[in-house]
Amino acid sequence: MSNSTIIRFTGVGFSYGEQSVLNNISFTVDKGEFICLTGKSGCGKSTLLRLINGLLLRREGEIEILNKSIADWELHQLRRKMGYVLQEGALFPHLTAYQNMCYCLNLIKRDAKDSEERINELLPLVNLDRSVLKKFPDTLSGGQRQRVGILRAIAHNPEIVLMDEPFSALDAETRMNLQDLVKNIHQKLNTTFVMVTHDIDEAKRLSTRIIHMDAGRIQTTLNESPSDL
Numbered sequence: 449m450s451n452s453t454i455i456r457f458t459g460v461g462f463s464y465g466e467q468s469v470l471n472n473i474s475f476t477v478d479k480g481e482f483i484c485l486t487g488k489s490g491c492g493k494s495t496l497l498r499l500i501n502g503l504l505l506r507r508e509g510e511i512e513i514l515n516k517s518i519a520d521w522e523l524h525q526l527r528r529k530m531g532y533v534l535q536e537g538a539l540f541p542h543l544t545a546y547q548n549m550c551y552c553l554n555l556i557k558r559d560a561k562d563s564e565e566r567i568n569e570l571l572p573l574v575n576l577d578r579s580v581l582k583k584f585p586d587t588l589s590g591g592q593r594q595r596v597g598i599l600r601a602i603a604h605n606p607e608i609v610l611m612d613e614p615f616s617a618l619d620a621e622t623r624m625n626l627q628d629l630v631k632n633i634h635q636k637l638n639t640t641f642v643m644v645t646h647d648i649d650e651a652k653r654l655s656t657r658i659i660h661m662d663a664g665r666i667q668t669t670l671n672e673s674p675s676d677l
């Protein structure tokens with residue numbers, strides 16, 4: 449594994465029970481890339497993402513993350529190296545926006561003052577006003593919820609940020625704003641992103657590379673903005 453390769457899949461297969469979902473998946477991701485996983489509904493994108501952070505355990509082949517086989521990682525340690533953004537932010541409903549933002553920082557035992565400083569530093573990056581901090585998720589707009597979710601995912605300075613259709617529930621304008629915001633975060637923090645999207649235009653706007661899947665296999669990997677998708 450080269451020094452800059454931080455994710456490597458070699459011949460990975462996965463099944464839910466009898467249903468084979470991923471077949472012979474091999475690819476690498478280098479530090480600092482922004483990968484978009486595209487492909488039709490049901491082709492296995494989210495399953496692949498869940499294998500990266502050990503939410504699912506692979507059945508065949510080998511997965512290496514940060515130069516170590518996933519089998520050798522303590523999963524809670526591995527997940528501290530990652531941030532995860534899901535649809536609509538997937539915030540904890542009983543926690544305020546601020547408490548949600550602190551969630552991963554608490555896991556790595558940052559003290560309260562450090563956490564507060566970190567969050568104050570990141571608020572402008574996700575374009576959120578301090579007035580949201582005391583609010584509960586159900587009183588935030590969809591865009592605000594997703595900004596909180598993004599801040600939570602990057603607050604502990606993860607090596608890899610995984611995003612699963614993060615903007616799919618948003619209106620077109622908010623979606624564009626958040627795409628710009630994530631692009632800016634990627635450039636500023638030099639973190640590696642792997643994002644699932646079914647939206648090819650979104651993938652072209654954000655990614656440094658597109659991995660296009662079809663029926664559980666990687667069909668094409670495209671470095672340039674693809675015109676044939």
Ligand SMILES: Nc1ncnc2c1ncn2[C@@H]1O[C@H](COP(=O)(O)OP(=O)(O)OP(=O)(O)O)[C@@H](O)[C@H]1O
Nearest residue numbers: 464469487488489490491492493494495496644646
């Ligand atoms: N927990 C599960 N148990 C059983 N089958 C599942 C489970 N999760 C997903 N599947 C099946 O695995 C296949 C791949 O699902 P996956 O969610 O990875 O696809 P996807 O490409 O992310 O789809 P979408 O774009 O619709 O989210 C689908 O046929 C789906 O029904």
